[in-house]
Amino acid sequence: MTLETGNYYLEHLSDDVNSYELKMFRVQYEETQLTRYLVKIAKKHEKTMLNKTYLVRDKNNGNLVARFSLKNATLPYNDKKSSFLIPAVELTHFAVDKRYKLTASQNKTSVKTGEFIFWNLILPVVRDISEKVACKDLFIFSINAPKLINYYKNRLGFQEIENIDDKFFFEYAVPDYDGNCKFLYLPLV
Amino acid sequence: MNVTAIVFKGKEGKKAIKQILNSKPVRNEYTTTIEERSKSYVSPTVPAFNYRTK
Numbered sequence: 001m002t003l004e005t006g007n008y009y010l011e012h013l014s015d016d017v018n019s020y021e022l023k024m025f026r027v028q029y030e031e032t033q034l035t036r037y038l039v040k041i042a043k044k045h046e047k048t049m050l051n052k053t054y055l056v057r058d059k060n061n062g063n064l065v066a067r068f069s070l071k072n073a074t075l076p077y078n079d080k081k082s083s084f085l086i087p088a089v090e091l092t093h094f095a096v097d098k099r100y101k102l103t104a105s106q107n108k109t110s111v112k113t114g115e116f117i118f119w120n121l122i123l124p125v126v127r128d129i130s131e132k133v134a135c136k137d138l139f140i141f142s143i144n145a146p147k148l149i150n151y152y153k154n155r156l157g158f159q160e161i162e163n164i165d166d167k168f169f170f171e172y173a174v175p176d177y178d179g180n181c182k183f184l185y186l187p188l189v
Numbered sequence: 190m191n192v193t194a195i196v197f198k199g200k201e202g203k204k205a206i207k208q209i210l211n212s213k214p215v216r217n218e219y220t221t222t223i224e225e226r227s228k229s230y231v232s233p234t235v236p237a238f239n240y241r242t243k
Contacts, residue, residue, distance in 0.1 A: 007232040024238065061237035077197040077206040086209060099235050111223070111230040119223045137209060157215040161205045183195070187212045 005120040013053035026098040068094040088137040115155045141181040158184035
């Protein structure tokens with residue numbers, strides 16, 4: 001699936017991608033583990049189909065603008081009386097290079113770069129998957145920074161579980177980039 | 190480690206997963222206008238990164 005929009009296009013991570021280029025990606029938060037993942041692990045996961053990593057590039061100069069990974073997952077409920085699974089896709093390691101953060105026109109309703117990429121490049125991939133394979137939600141473990149959480153909720157349409165503290169209802173092995181991460185989900189239908 | 194295996198559990202887990210099952214896409218001033226707003230998105234002008242020369 002080739003996807004492009006505006007000045008950007010998607011490329012799969014492959015062995016041809018220069019590791020130094022991946023290392024020089026400038027994250028916006030202190031996400032050293034995200035960079036570590038991209039440089040050290042992502043190619044292995046790509047080969048073994050444990051995660052699929054996409055690079056977003058600038059058509060004008062090939063710059064690496066953003067990256068993200070997608071993998072199939074389930075949201076399982078399990079107790080003594082019943083169990084069921086919600087099919088889903090997990091978005092991991094989504095980050096935009098700092099240098100692409102600022103856009104020319106910045107007002108309240110201006111589309112931010114990450115927002116543009118999410119709606120016009122990431123979601124089309126997820127929707128394409130969901131047309132072929134049952135998939136109810138997209139979910140993410142976000143770094144637990146209030147500003148970032150609000151961004152995911154307001155701008156990207158993610159939701160959090162309301163009125164219940166995470167630790168009371170689920171167990172999970174935390175992502176490597178943040179032990180205090182926040183579970184957010186986005187219904188696809 | 191890069192594992193995100195989740196298990197919803199107990200009464201609270203059931204409530205939580207029901208929220209997910211019954212939820213609908215968010216409709217707000219941003220999500221309902223994204224298509225229109227995307228048309229006016231202008232990518233930042235960033236010079237070519239020169240790490241390929243390394």
